[in-house]
Amino acid sequence: MGLVVQKYGGSSVADAEGIKRVAKRIVDAKKSGHQVVVVVSAMGDTTDELIDLAQQVSPIPAGREFDMLLTAGERISMALLAMAIKNLGHEAQSFTGSQAGVITDSVHNKARIIDVTPGRIRTALDEGNIAIVAGFQGVSQDKKDITTLGRGGSDTTAVALAAALEAEVCEIYTDVDGVFTADPRVVKKARKIDWISFEDMLELASSGSKVLLHRCVEYARRYNIPIHVRSSFSGLPGTWVSNEPQGNQPMEQAIISGVAHDTSEAKVTVVGVPDKPGEAATIFRAIADAQINIDMVVQNVSAASTGLTDISFTLPKTDGRKAIQALEQAKSAIGFESLRYDDQIAKISLVGAGMKTNPGVTAGFFEALSNAGVNIELISTSEIRISVVTRADDVNEAVRAVHSAFGLDSENDEAVVYGGTGR
Amino acid sequence: MGLVVQKYGGSSVADAEGIKRVAKRIVDAKKSGHQVVVVVSAMGDTTDELIDLAQQVSPIPAGREFDMLLTAGERISMALLAMAIKNLGHEAQSFTGSQAGVITDSVHNKARIIDVTPGRIRTALDEGNIAIVAGFQGVSQDKKDITTLGRGGSDTTAVALAAALEAEVCEIYTDVDGVFTADPRVVKKARKIDWISFEDMLELASSGSKVLLHRCVEYARRYNIPIHVRSSFSGLPGTWVSNEPQGNQPMEQAIISGVAHDTSEAKVTVVGVPDKPGEAATIFRAIADAQINIDMVVQNVSAASTGLTDISFTLPKTDGRKAIQALEQAKSAIGFESLRYDDQIAKISLVGAGMKTNPGVTAGFFEALSNAGVNIELISTSEIRISVVTRADDVNEAVRAVHSAFGLDSENDEAVVYGGTGR
Numbered sequence: 001m002g003l004v005v006q007k008y009g010g011s012s013v014a015d016a017e018g019i020k021r022v023a024k025r026i027v028d029a030k031k032s033g034h035q036v037v038v039v040v041s042a043m044g045d046t047t048d049e050l051i052d053l054a055q056q057v058s059p060i061p062a063g064r065e066f067d068m069l070l071t072a073g074e075r076i077s078m079a080l081l082a083m084a085i086k087n088l089g090h091e092a093q094s095f096t097g098s099q100a101g102v103i104t105d106s107v108h109n110k111a112r113i114i115d116v117t118p119g120r121i122r123t124a125l126d127e128g129n130i131a132i133v134a135g136f137q138g139v140s141q142d143k144k145d146i147t148t149l150g151r152g153g154s155d156t157t158a159v160a161l162a163a164a165l166e167a168e169v170c171e172i173y174t175d176v177d178g179v180f181t182a183d184p185r186v187v188k189k190a191r192k193i194d195w196i197s198f199e200d201m202l203e204l205a206s207s208g209s210k211v212l213l214h215r216c217v218e219y220a221r222r223y224n225i226p227i228h229v230r231s232s233f234s235g236l237p238g239t240w241v242s243n244e245p246q247g248n249q250p251m252e253q254a255i256i257s258g259v260a261h262d263t264s265e266a267k268v269t270v271v272g273v274p275d276k277p278g279e280a281a282t283i284f285r286a287i288a289d290a291q292i293n294i295d296m297v298v299q300n301v302s303a304a305s306t307g308l309t310d311i312s313f314t315l316p317k318t319d320g321r322k323a324i325q326a327l328e329q330a331k332s333a334i335g336f337e338s339l340r341y342d343d344q345i346a347k348i349s350l351v352g353a354g355m356k357t358n359p360g361v362t363a364g365f366f367e368a369l370s371n372a373g374v375n376i377e378l379i380s381t382s383e384i385r386i387s388v389v390t391r392a393d394d395v396n397e398a399v400r401a402v403h404s405a406f407g408l409d410s411e412n413d414e415a416v417v418y419g420g421t422g423r
Numbered sequence: 424m425g426l427v428v429q430k431y432g433g434s435s436v437a438d439a440e441g442i443k444r445v446a447k448r449i450v451d452a453k454k455s456g457h458q459v460v461v462v463v464s465a466m467g468d469t470t471d472e473l474i475d476l477a478q479q480v481s482p483i484p485a486g487r488e489f490d491m492l493l494t495a496g497e498r499i500s501m502a503l504l505a506m507a508i509k510n511l512g513h514e515a516q517s518f519t520g521s522q523a524g525v526i527t528d529s530v531h532n533k534a535r536i537i538d539v540t541p542g543r544i545r546t547a548l549d550e551g552n553i554a555i556v557a558g559f560q561g562v563s564q565d566k567k568d569i570t571t572l573g574r575g576g577s578d579t580t581a582v583a584l585a586a587a588l589e590a591e592v593c594e595i596y597t598d599v600d601g602v603f604t605a606d607p608r609v610v611k612k613a614r615k616i617d618w619i620s621f622e623d624m625l626e627l628a629s630s631g632s633k634v635l636l637h638r639c640v641e642y643a644r645r646y647n648i649p650i651h652v653r654s655s656f657s658g659l660p661g662t663w664v665s666n667e668p669q670g671n672q673p674m675e676q677a678i679i680s681g682v683a684h685d686t687s688e689a690k691v692t693v694v695g696v697p698d699k700p701g702e703a704a705t706i707f708r709a710i711a712d713a714q715i716n717i718d719m720v721v722q723n724v725s726a727a728s729t730g731l732t733d734i735s736f737t738l739p740k741t742d743g744r745k746a747i748q749a750l751e752q753a754k755s756a757i758g759f760e761s762l763r764y765d766d767q768i769a770k771i772s773l774v775g776a777g778m779k780t781n782p783g784v785t786a787g788f789f790e791a792l793s794n795a796g797v798n799i800e801l802i803s804t805s806e807i808r809i810s811v812v813t814r815a816d817d818v819n820e821a822v823r824a825v826h827s828a829f830g831l832d833s834e835n836d837e838a839v840v841y842g843g844t845g846r
Contacts, residue, residue, distance in 0.1 A: 016479035023480075050499065056439035057446075057503050058510035065509070068517050069502035076473065079492035080480050086488070094491050099567075120567075144522075144543075326720040329704035 001033035002168040005123070007040070007135065007158035007312060010231035011175040013077050014044030021234060023084035026130060030090055035125045037165060039135045039158040040081055043072025063095070063108030067148045071097070074134035074154075075194040082132045092130040093360050095120060097137035098146065101164075102157060104138035110136060110150030113157075113219075116164035131160060152213030159216050163223035170225050172212065178239030179204070179211050181408040189409035193257065195240045196248045200257040200351050203385045205394075207349035208262025208321035217241060255354030256361070256406045261399050262347040263392055265295060265314045267378070269325055272337025272365035275302035275309040279334065283311060286330040293317045296347070296380040296387065308337070314389065317343050345377065346395035349387040350402060361406075362386055374398040424456035425591040426548070430463070430558065430581035434598040435655035436500050437467030442668050445596070445655060446507035449553060451739060453513055458548045461589060462558045462581040465496025471665040487581040490560070490571045492837045493505070497557035497577075505555045515553040518543060518558035521569065524587075525580060527561035533573030534561060536642075537582075537587030539587035556584060575636030582639050586646035593648050595635065596655035596831040601662030602627070602634050602679040604831040612621055612832035616680060618663045618672045623774050630772035631685030640664060678777030679784070684822050685770040686815055688718060689743045690801070692735040693750065695760025698725035702757065709753040715742045719770070719803040719810065731760070735801060737812065742764050759777060768800065769818035772810040784829075785809055791828035 006026065022040075029036045042231065050069050061069070080092040085092035099146040101117035124131045135154025138147050149156055155172055162170035169401050170297050180190040195203075198221035205214040211229055220227050226246065230238025240246045280299065287294060302309035302403045315323055319343060327339055348369075355361040365386050369376060374397060378389035390398055403409060429449065436442050445463075453459045477484040484492070489671040496819035513839050524540035543568045547554045558577025563570050572579055578595055585593035602624070619627075628637040634652055643650050647670065653661025653823035663669045676795040696702050703722065710717060719735075725732035738746055743764060750762055778784040786810050792799060797820060801812035814819055826832060 016476060019480050040740070053439060053499070053503055054506060057442050057507040062509045065505040065515075065517055067508075069499060070777045072498040072502075075495040075498065076492060077431060079488045079495075080476055082488040083481040083492075085485045086485045092488075094488055155577045 002233060003035040003037065003165055004029060004169055004171060005037045005039065005158050005162040005165065005167045006171045006173060007154055008038065008045070008153045008173045008232055009154065009175070010041040010044050010077075011083065012173055013040060014128055016080075019043075019084050020081050023081060023088055025173075025232065025235070026081075026085060027088050027090050030130055033136060036169070037121060037125070037131045037133060037161055038081065039133050039154055039161060040074060040077045041135050041154040041163045042070075042079045043080075045046055046073040065144055065148050067108050071134065071137045071146050072146050074136055077133050078132045078407055085130055085132075087245070090130060090238060091128050092132055093124045094132040094134070095124070096134050097157065098139035100131075100133045100161065101142050102138035102160065104147045104149070106140040106143055106147065106324065108145075108147055111140065111147035111158050113149065114141060116160050118161060118164050118393075119177065121161070121165065127340045133157065141421065143163065143405050152216050155213060155216035156219055159219045159223075159225055159227065162225045163219070167225065168222065169228050171228045171230060175231065175233065176211060177231045177234060177236060178229050179209065179241070179258070182399055182403045183209075183261065186261070187259075187403045187409075190403065191408060191410040193239045194237075195242070195245045196257050197353060198241060198243060199384060200353055201241045203349070203382065204258055204260050207260035207351060207385065207387060208264070208347065209258070209260045212241065254352065255358050256352035256408065257351060258351055258408065259399050259406075260349045260351060261395050262349075263395060265318055265347055266320045266341065267312055267314050267341035267345050267389060268313040268320070268327070268342040269310055269342070270327065270334070270336045272306075272308045273311055274335055280311060282330065282334050283327070286326045286334070287313075287315075287323055290322050290326040292323050292326070296389065298378045298380070304338040314345070314347065314378070326358065345389050346388050346392045346398070348398050348402065349385055350406070351385045353384045355386070356383055364405060365402060369400045371399055371405075372397050372401035372403070393422050426458040426460065426588055426589045427452060427594060428460045428462065428581050428585040429594045429596060430460065430577055431596045431655055432555040432598065432832075433464040433467050433470070433500075434576065435596055436463060436504065439503075440770060442466075442500070442503050442507050448596075448658070449504075450511050450513050451522045451536075453553055458768045459549070460544060460554045460556060460584055460590070461504065462556050462584060463497060463500045464558050464577040464579055465493075466500045469496040469499065481783075487568055490531050491634070493571050494557065494560045495577050497559055499558050501555045508553055508555075513553060515555055516547045516607055517555040517557070518547070519557050519581065521557045521562035523554075523584065525561035525569045525583065526564050527565040527572070529566055529568065529570065531568075531570055534559060534563065534570035536572065536583050536795060537564060539583050541554055541587050544588065546572055555709050556580065573638050573688050578636060578639035579642055580651065582646075582648055585648045586642070592646065592651050593643065593655060594651045596653060597634065598654065598656065599634060600654045600657060600659060601758035602632065602664070602681070603654050605822055605826045606632075606684065609684070609822050610682075610826045610832075611615050611846065613826065614831060615698065616662045618665070618668045619680050620665060620776060621664060622807060623776055624664045626772070626774040627681055627683050628776060630808065630810060631687070631770065632681070632683045635664065643790070646821065677775060678781050679773060679775035681774055681831065682822050682826045683772045683774060685772075686818060687740055687766065688737045688768065688770055689740045689766035690735055690768050690812060691743070691746055691750070692733055692758045692763040692765070693757070694733050694763060695729050697758055698730050698732040705735060705753065705757050706750070707736075709749045710736075710738075710746055713749040715746050715749070719801055719812065721801045721803070736746075737768070737770065737801070737827060747761065767815045769811050769815045769821075770810055770812050771818065771821050771825065772808055773829070774808045776807045779806055779811070781834050787828060788825060791824045792821055794828075795820050795824035797824070
């Protein structure tokens with residue numbers, strides 16, 4: 001038996017009972033003969049409480065100190081988890097990100113992992129311990145300061161450790177049963193996916209699926225570490241994310257993996273842009289200089305009579321104000337007529353590697369939306385994904401229609417608890 | 424201007440308001456031209472809450488993990504304090520005990536400092552920062568594990584850093600105005616002491632005064648670091664503890680520094696011990712083997728008729744059960760008749776280097792107690808201290824009588840807030 005890395009999110013260790021339940025699960029893995037490394041997030045609402053405290057003393061907390069503060073959360077959960085395991089008669093030691101050898105760059109609050117040197121973890125395992133590691137955190141290579149990895153950081157810690165320790169699998173325990181063909185809060189008949197390729201999972205993650213973040217899946221794909229997303233409550237098999245199906249899973253991939261939706265974006269339309277070379281570049285340079293990532297971009301066909309066109313793009317709502325300011329400042333350089341800002345939009349995406357070889361998926365997608373009376377405002381596609389922007393009010397209807405049209409509905413209603421991803 | 428180390432206890436940083444108030448005080452010290460190093464305890468009840476969590480997952484938490492858990496408390500307070508200072512426009516960086524170079528032995532939960540290598544603190548100061556250091560914690564020299572220093576640990580961290588950095592003074596900010604001639608909760612007319620010698624302070628600390636712990640004063644005495652104990656609320660000058668009076672303080676030491684009392688001890692009497700060489704050694708070897716520290720010891724004159732004597736000693740109440748068990752197990756080796764255990768006692772101590780050269784202090788002490796109708800059960804003395812054991816019920820009466828008899832009462836009633844020492 002080899003080494004497994006297990007990651008437990010904040011909702012799984014929200015209180016003492018949760019910690020004891022997780023401890024039992026970990027001990028079971030150890031008893032089955034595995035070496036076990038556990039990555040743990042902060043308990044329940046701890047992080048939010050710490051952020052609230054920070055804002056009480058400083059409206060814009062300094063990055064270095066903010067990281068020092070937030071990492072207290074994992075320190076608490078990991079120590080308690082190690083105690084709970086020892087109380088079950090098994091040896092356990094907890095390690096901070098720094099002690100576990102998670103080396104990052106110096107960008108506080110969203111550091112990138114640049115190396116993992118888990119010498120202390122190896123030693124602890126060789127001595128028979130279960131190793132508990134703080135998720136979400138590392139130490140900067142140059143300054144030796146404590147850093148945090150930003151959103152999805154604990155999942156990334158788990159995958160990075162799994163890669164460095166050459167684990168058999170990285171198990172991500174969460175409060176849902178796995179990755180679903182759509183958000184079960186919206187589509188009651190969404191099905192749990194047994195296996196999904198890294199590529200499809202990456203597209204789902206960029207399209208609004210919140211179970212795994214793009215960054216973590218990308219890391220796993222690069223080092224070819226199978227991820228098993230599963231519930232810490234039910235103990236049932238969840239969703240495997242890997243290059244190839246596992247065990248007795250069907251070798252042939254489904255045509256469509258799932259439908260994702262995202263209501264976190266807004267649409268900016270730059271109206272009346274002169275249709276000449278370089279205009280788009282000027283617009284998106286202004287946006288990029290403001291450190292804003294954009295998603296979809298569409299340029300209308302210009303009206304022959306005026307020689308003017310409109311350019312629309314989507315971006316996170318949280319960056320909306322900054323984008324408008326940046327464009328207003330560049331107005332004379334760009335020469336547009338006006339700006340329109342619309343945050344009542346939704347993005348709906350159909351993802352599946354099978355669409356490469358199955359003509360008609362795009363047509364079926366549009367037909368399903370049309371039959372449901374949903375108007376399409378923007379379209380963008382990749383090789384294995386089609387995304388459209390619709391009115392936010394239409395999103396649930398649209399997702400259900402597409403899910404049903406592509407035969408993804410399950411026989412039974414699934415009963416699942418669905419929540420956030422922790423961090 | 425030189426370097427000052429300031430230490431703030433948990434009650435001074437109990438909430439965001441407290442942290443902001445302390446930040447202002449720290450910035451004032453910096454503005455006055457000092458280099459400032461701040462040692463901070465965990466906020467308010469954080470430590471108790473963490474202990475409670477630990478006990479929910481494990482009745483006897485493992486030492487290593489317990490230390491990992493508890494040190495989260497200082498991590499939170501130090502990061503918040505650094506943020507609050509930066510919010511006032513001054514540079515600040517927080518450091519864990521490990522980052523600050525506090526090297527300890529490997530005895531978890533009560534580690535001893537064996538070296539302080541504050542290279543990162545020096546660098547931070549030289550770059551113009553205020554350095555915020557987590558109290559109460561360090562890193563073990565051999566295993567590089569996180570350790571905690573036990574009771575009074577943050578004060579000890581502050582004094583140890585002051586010594587390593589050759590600070591002018593170590594300021595201990597607390598929720599009282601300084602060291603008093605008696606516990607102001609008992610003696611309304613207790614006076615704040617302006618200056619006290621290390622020696623007298625050591626005796627007061629071992630006799631029940633809780634403002635400074637013996638360990639911290641001993642460290643300061645060894646490295647000759649003046650301590651200034653003062654209130655973080657009032658900003659008034661407090662009590663200087665040092666070898667020599669400071670500034671315009673009177674050069675001549677008071678005859679009596681103060682009256683301390685302690686109700687945390689119990690008395691064990693071993694009844695009917697054969698009065699022959701080696702008996703006491705056998706008794707106290709049994710106690711020492713049980714890892715129990717004893718305080719006072721008195722052996723009665725033996726009764727000529729029986730050749731038997733009684734031996735009484737005092738010890739922390741918390742060790743009472745363990746001591747009785749140890750003695751019962753050694754009963755045949757010792758050969759006593761019975762054991763008596765009494766936890767309704769109090770110890771009252773009069774401390775002052777002046778008693779060395781002023782005859783009559785002992786007589787005056789006993790007279791004061793006698794006039795107050797207080798019965799004396801045990802007596803023990805050092806060169807600069809007299810202690811007696813009385814009934815616990817008599818303790819307040821006894822302390823007030825002695826305080827008054829030695830002219831320590833102030834003209835006015837003092838109005839002070841009096842609390843614990845944090846850690």
